[in-house]
Amino acid sequence: MELLKDIRVLDLTTMVSGPVAATILADQGADVIKVEPLHGEQMRHVRSSHFGVNPMFFSCNRGKKSISLNLKSEQGKEVLWRLIETADVLIQNFRPGAIEKMGFSAEKVREKNKSLIFVSISGFGEEGPYAQKRVYDPVIQALSGAADIQGDHKTGEPHLFKLIIADKITSLTTSQAISSALYSREKTGEGQHVKISMLDSMLSFFWPEGMTGLTYDEYEVDSSKSMSAVEPIFATKDGHVTAVSIADSEWAGMCRAFGRSELIEDPRFINAIERFNHAEIRKQIVAEEIAKWTSEEILARLDAEDVPCAPILKRDELKDHPQIQTNGSIHTFNVPGYGNINQARPPAQFEQAPFDGMDLAPELGEHTASLLEELGYSKEEIDQLSEGRAVRLAE
Structure with missing residues (x-):
């Protein structure tokens, strides 16, 4: 798929919200470079791996290149500055203020590359009493009303979604916002800073039916009753x-x-x-x-x-359901060492850019050397950067 051919995205994000947003862009043809610390981003280490890559990291980062940089070193920072000069989009989800302390504020980066789309993802927003709190998906679910929506309407007991829904809703919001920013740049030639919080993304997602009681101040609606009116799952004789x-x-x-x-x-x-x-x-x-x-x-x-x-299908029944098979919703491909890999096919089907398969998730630092060569570093310079622990090369 080449919808975003020649668009280069620097993915400095970790875990799910940013990486999945960048993967959506990779699925649509963008050249996505995952910039990781020397030890790799945290998602590489949250599950046991298969052939060096765990399944959750794979699904969040397929189709990307990996460059491993020590951004505490001046040499590592210089590599990132050179990458920024080649990029169209930069996505980061460090805690508010962290990227500025590293020396890569939106203002400084866009002085170097005026057409860049600089995207900042935060948990709660960049200001306010929660801005500096550490955040994971359940925290956003708690604060956004998700646990109340999922709660037992008879007992009032709150429950969380069993999926990391806040992260992934933020991913969808972010990828859509990037597409709009790129379209705006095509018309104006100007890049811009796009700010997205997980909290705002969830509130927007839930509002149409989840927040009916809050829509009109002068019209009271019991939101819990509204949600409980939806038909639940029903038991049959055999399922x-x-x-x-x-x-x-x-x-x-x-x-x-x-x-x-x-x-x-x-x-x-x-x-x-x-x-x-x-x-x-x-x-x-x-x-x-x-x-x-x-x-x-x-x-x-x-x-x-x-x-x-x-x-009501169980997860291990999905591949055999005739509608899912007809749609080709689950893409299966074989890779030596991995065996068969199953991934959800990108849901948007473009007439002029048909789906043509997927690439693997990168091993840590897999593309460090080739990207450094592209940026003009000689083999001797690359070896020096590696020996000085400014970069990590693939093993």
């Missing part, structure tokens, strides 16, 4: 399914599928507002009816009535 009826026609179809047509005209369920107001009894009835059937039987009946529904 679990989900089924959703929002429109009147969907509710009527669901009732017919159950053989309970009398419920269509029941005053408690006569329209969407009444079904919302009587959500608990409605869900109880639906659960009781679905429990009478096997998953295959009830899904067939619901499909016949055009009611949105699906089986």
Whole structure:
């Protein structure tokens, strides 16, 4: 895929939010250079590795080049300055103020490269009482209302998403913002500083349905009731399914599928507002009816009535589902040493830039030597940088 061909991205980020944003750009053809410390970024060390690269690091960093620099040394800093002169985008997610202390503030960097898109990702924003706190995904979930949204609406007990959702929502927000900044640069020739916080990204993501009670100050809505009105997972005789009826026609179809047509005209369920107001009894009835059937039987009946529904798949069932197979949603490729590798195919399919496969995640410092050569360093200079521990070469 060559949508972002000739766009060079310097990825100075760690863990998930920044690396995944840069991987999205790599999937779309950008030349992404992962700038790592001599010991490698933290994500390399959070899981046991396979062929030198653990699966989480692989998925967050595929398709990139790795250069390993000691940015505490003047020689390492000089290498980064040379890379900055060649770059279109720089992404960093150090704690606010850290990149400035290192000597690479947005102002200084953009003096060197005026067309650069400089992207700063923070946990909470760059100012305020939480700005300097260390942050991981659960902390943002707690502060953004996510734990409340996921909470048990009967007991009030909060729960976290079991995924690192805050990081990945920030990744999507960041990659989209970079695309917009690059488009703006095409029109104006000007780079700019883009600031994104994980907290703001999550609030924006949750707002449409998760924060209905906060949208109108003069119109009170119980947000917890709003979320509890969504149909949950239902048990069948042999498994679990989900089924959703929002429109009147969907509710009527669901009732017919159950053989309970009398419920269509029941005053408690006569329209969407009444079904919302009587959500608990409605869900109880639906659960009781679905429990009478096997998953295959009830899904067939619901499909016949055009009611949105699906089986609840386990993760090891995904590759065998016919819709996922038809879409080619999971890309499998074989690499000597690794064996078969499975990755989610990039979801956006571009007519003029069809998906043409994926590259590996880099080993630490795998491209240090080749990038230094590109920047004009001689073999002797590269050896000196390595011996002086300004850079790390691949083993």
